[in-house]
Amino acid sequence: MPDVLDQRRGALGQGPPAAPPLVPRTRPDERPARRTLLDQIERLETEFSSLFVSAWPRKGLAFSVTSRGGPRVLALAELEQLRDDLSREVDDARRTLSDRTWVEEQHRCRIEDMLLEPEKHKWVRVSNEDIGEPGCKHWHVRPRLGVLGLFMNWWRIRISSGCPLAMGWGASP
Amino acid sequence: MSDPDLERGWIDNELGEEFPGLGLWLTRVEGGSGRSPELVRRRLRQLSNRITGGHVIHMRQDPVPWAYRVFWRQIGIDPDTDRTPVEQIALDRLRDGGLPSRNLLDDAITIATFETGVPVLALDADLVGKAVGLRTTGKKELLGGSGRRLSTGQIVVADEDHTLALLSGEVAVERGVTKSTRRMVLGAVQVKGVPLISVEEALWTVADTVTVGG
Numbered sequence: 001m002p003d004v005l006d007q008r009r010g011a012l013g014q015g016p017p018a019a020p021p022l023v024p025r026t027r028p029d030e031r032p033a034r035r036t037l038l039d040q041i042e043r044l045e046t047e048f049s050s051l052f053v054s055a056w057p058r059k060g061l062a063f064s065v066t067s068r069g070g071p072r073v074l075a076l077a078e079l080e081q082l083r084d085d086l087s088r089e090v091d092d093a094r095r096t097l098s099d100r101t102w103v104e105e106q107h108r109c110r111i112e113d114m115l116l117e118p119e120k121h122k123w124v125r126v127s128n129e130d131i132g133e134p135g136c137k138h139w140h141v142r143p144r145l146g147v148l149g150l151f152m153n154w155w156r157i158r159i160s161s162g163c164p165l166a167m168g169w170g171a172s173p
Numbered sequence: 174m175s176d177p178d179l180e181r182g183w184i185d186n187e188l189g190e191e192f193p194g195l196g197l198w199l200t201r202v203e204g205g206s207g208r209s210p211e212l213v214r215r216r217l218r219q220l221s222n223r224i225t226g227g228h229v230i231h232m233r234q235d236p237v238p239w240a241y242r243v244f245w246r247q248i249g250i251d252p253d254t255d256r257t258p259v260e261q262i263a264l265d266r267l268r269d270g271g272l273p274s275r276n277l278l279d280d281a282i283t284i285a286t287f288e289t290g291v292p293v294l295a296l297d298a299d300l301v302g303k304a305v306g307l308r309t310t311g312k313k314e315l316l317g318g319s320g321r322r323l324s325t326g327q328i329v330v331a332d333e334d335h336t337l338a339l340l341s342g343e344v345a346v347e348r349g350v351t352k353s354t355r356r357m358v359l360g361a362v363q364v365k366g367v368p369l370i371s372v373e374e375a376l377w378t379v380a381d382t383v384t385v386g387g
Contacts, residue, residue: 031190038191042243049233049242056230063253070249071328071340073191073309078249086246 030076037079044086051093057134061096065089104132111139118155136163177202177380179373182360183306188328192247194365197307197330198372201298202380205354206278213281213382214274220287221272229263237290240366248328250341258292258342278350278357281382291361291375294330294338298356300348302332305358310336317345330360357383 048063055061065085068078107130114121118141127138137160143149144156182197189195209217232238233252238259245252256264262283266272274280282293296305310327318335328340338344340362350357359379363372 034191038247041247045243045246046239049239053231053234065246065251065253067251067254068249069324070245072249072324072326073187073328074247074249082246082249 033076034079037076037083040083041079041086044083044090047090048086048093051090051097055093055097055100058097058100058132059129061093061100063089063093100132104130107131114139114141114157118157119153122155136160177377179376182330183304185306185308187309188307192244192365194363194367195307196363196372197305197360198363198369198376199305199358199360200376200380202357202359202383203355204383205352205357206276206350206383207352209274209277209280213277213284216284217272217274217280220284221266224263224266224272224287226267229260229267232260232263235290237367237371240364241290241292243366244364245341248340255341258286259290262287277383278379281379284382285375285378288378289371289375291363291367291371292342293359293361293375293379294342294344295350295379296337296344296348296358296360297350297354298358299354301337301358302334305330305332305337305360307331307340307362316343317347319347320345330362 052063055063065082068074068082074082107126110121110124111126111131114124114126121141122143123141125138125140128135140158140160141155142158144154145152149155177200180199182199184195184197233242238257241257241259242252245255245257252260262272272283278295282295285291285293307328308331310323310325310329312325314323314325314329314336315321316323316329316336316339323329323336323339329336330338330340335348336345337348338360359376361372361375363369
């Protein structure tokens with residue numbers, strides 16, 4: 001085996017010098033590729049914006065794709081990277097939003113059940129935030145007439161009237 | 174007052190091919206800045222009262238702000254970090270609880286930008302050349318000729334000799350409007366999806382406001 005390798009090495013060393021790599025005479029036109037990428041970025045940004053609007057007022061959804069040090073004309077590779085990042089963010093946002101809305105739907109169904117049979121949902125509390133709505137309203141299953149209701153198994157649902165006022169009623173003018 | 178004449182700024186070939194809808198519109202106005210008259214302050218207050226949280230959230234889907242968001246993204250700026258001017262105004266209004274008056278020119282630009290969605294920049298006409306346009310920077314260029322160093326390939330508003338402002342809105346201090354300014358050049362960048370009428374309205378609103386106080 002070493003003999004064979006030595007022979008090959010010798011043959012390589014004695015052969016003609018390797019030809020220089022071929023350099024294309026004309027530069028490829030990047031314009032169509034760039035146009036396609038810019039159009040894709042436009043579509044993704046549109047989708048990104050509509051997801052952001054759909055997500056409001058939910059919290060904890062991050063919407064950001066790193067800046068590329070603009071304003072400048074991005075290179076083809078940078079445009080591709082931006083398109084990929086945006087696409088990934090849109091996918092993540094869509095998935096997260098989909099998960100959230102599924103949970104919110106479950107909470108909505110739970111509110112209906114709480115209204116129909118409060119005794120089966122003792123002490124359960126569902127807030128507006130849980131169903132993806134703005135405001136401080138919440139549904140809370142509590143015993144009717146306090147301790148008496150607790151012992152008699154009389155339950156009802158209390159719906160709060162919303163956010164507390166910025167200034168209490170008793171505040172001086 | 175008659176509407177001021179608009180002139181079209183030149184666009185570098187590379188930029189024009191990359192962004193077919195890109196344009197720079199300019200108008201020259203006699204006058205400078207100063208303290209805002211009560212009329213302008215009142216207009217600013219009325220504008221401020223119209224801006225609500227829901228409005229700001231949905232703004233990014235309105236055609237003109239959306240067009241600038243897309244353009245921001247395409248030129249490598251994250252519009253959720255470095256906001257487009259109209260979104261920045263709306264966000265400042267929510268954060269500060271109002272739009273405080275700063276000076277006549279800034280107030281006029283705020284009103285015009287919010288009403289139309291089109292960002293406007295102002296330069297001192299006596300410190301700017303005749304041919305103003307958009308191009309990318311070469312090596313070792315300074316903002317305004319003597320300001321901070323700009324990296325190669327940045328998109329700038331420039332005249333024959335100097336860069337004047339970055340496309341994202343930063344104006345060179347030595348070319349901007351000061352107390353001694355007597356004549357101004359107002360400029361607005363049009364991008365794909367923004368109708369010319371919005372650009373015209375933005376420039377006319379600023380011109381009107383600074384010359385006759387709104």
